[in-house]
Amino acid sequence: MNNTDEKHVRSGFVGIIGAPNAGKSTLLNQVLGQKISITSKKPQTTRDRILGIVNRPLSQIIFMDTPGIHRSKSLFNRRIVDQAILAMEDADMILFMIDAASRNYTAEKLILAQLKTIEKTVILALNKIDLVRKDQVYALVEEFQKLHEFKAIVPVSAEKGVQVEDLLREIENALPEGPRLYPEETLTDVSERFLVKEMIREKVFRLTGMEIPYSSAVTVDAFTVEKRLILIHASIHVIKDSQKGIIIGKKVPCWQNRGKSTKRHRRNAGEKSSF
Numbered sequence: 001m002n003n004t005d006e007k008h009v010r011s012g013f014v015g016i017i018g019a020p021n022a023g024k025s026t027l028l029n030q031v032l033g034q035k036i037s038i039t040s041k042k043p044q045t046t047r048d049r050i051l052g053i054v055n056r057p058l059s060q061i062i063f064m065d066t067p068g069i070h071r072s073k074s075l076f077n078r079r080i081v082d083q084a085i086l087a088m089e090d091a092d093m094i095l096f097m098i099d100a101a102s103r104n105y106t107a108e109k110l111i112l113a114q115l116k117t118i119e120k121t122v123i124l125a126l127n128k129i130d131l132v133r134k135d136q137v138y139a140l141v142e143e144f145q146k147l148h149e150f151k152a153i154v155p156v157s158a159e160k161g162v163q164v165e166d167l168l169r170e171i172e173n174a175l176p177e178g179p180r181l182y183p184e185e186t187l188t189d190v191s192e193r194f195l196v197k198e199m200i201r202e203k204v205f206r207l208t209g210m211e212i213p214y215s216s217a218v219t220v221d222a223f224t225v226e227k228r229l230i231l232i233h234a235s236i237h238v239i240k241d242s243q244k245g246i247i248i249g250k251k252v253p254c255w256q257n258r259g260k261s262t263k264r265h266r267r268n269a270g271e272k273s274s275f
Contacts, residue, residue, distance in 0.1 A: 010175035011060040015091030019107030020068030022097040023127040027158035028052045028065045031168060036188045036195060037065045049086075051189040053182050059172040060180040064091055069111055085114065093121040093151075093174055100140055100155070101131035112147055121174050124150045125167055130157040193220045200234050204247070212246055215239040 016024045025037035032052050054061040069085070088094055096111060115122055124144055129137050137155045144153060152170040156163045182189075201218045208216075215238055222233040236247050 009058055009060065009177070009180060010172055011062070011178045011180055012092035012175040013062045013064055013090065014093055014095050014171055014175075015064045015066060015088050016095045016097060017066055017069060017088060017111060018097035019099065019104035019111070021102070022068065022099045022104075023158040024068070024097055025065055027097065027125070027127070027156075027164070028063050030158050030161055030164055031061075031063070032187055034187070036190070037198075053186050053188065054168070055180070055184045056168070056172060059175060060182065060184075061168065061171055061175065062181065063095075069107055069114075088114065088118060088120070091120065092176060093123070093171070094118075095123050095125060095171065096150075097125045097127050097158075098140070098144075099128055100126045100137065101128040115148060121151045122148065123167070123170055123174065124148075124153045125158075126153065126155040127158050129155045130160050130162060193223050196220050196223065196232055196234065200236065204236060208246060212238070212243055215243060216247065 016028065018024050028037045028050070029035045029052075031054050036052055037050050049067075050065045052063040052065060054063065094115065096115070098108065126137060126140050126144075141153050141155070144150065151174050154163060154167045154170055156167050158164065188195075197218045197220050201216070204212065204216050204218070217237045218234055219237065220232065220234045222231065224231045238244055238247055
């Protein structure tokens, strides 16, 4: 612990919510200064609630990264969205993130309706302002001021780090006074095995298309440390036999007669691909 008088420290849980691809995980990685939450351009990359702990001289901000909230008919996606809604209920305050460059109006209405049912302090972050004009940002601020009573509205670029410090100060000032809930050296509550699993799953999301990212899962079978060498054995699981070859890779081009046929070359593969 440092020498800061703990009586004047603020601490609490901040639920980060927003539509898929709003930049929630990118913001978490930015404020932590290292990557603990995976990212990709595909929606619903985040499946689990992950804590990221930011220690500042006068506060400990415990961020809860959550899956993107959206309407879905899929039972699997509905269960994922339920995790985000639970985070809203468990958090001391809410950080609502909007993609200012590519808005998801359906998700915004769903989230705003949910916010009206809970009595929480809410701060709005208008993300990706580096991709829009200043007059558009001003218009968004005016629009959302009429939609909800936000504690603050802060335009940011999570990826570039623009005005992220301003956002942290607003969050810090809104937190209740209280002791630090985690040791100052703690960055997250997840294990190294979990982080490894997520890093592999991120590659699946980034390197494959169609239904593959959403039809796959990763398990870490072994995680051992031998002197300076870390040995990891992990398995990628898929739902259909036809997906195995895509994950493992092929010795021949995936497409034959490009532009004329979409027939794939297949080969036999095992139930899982191990690293």
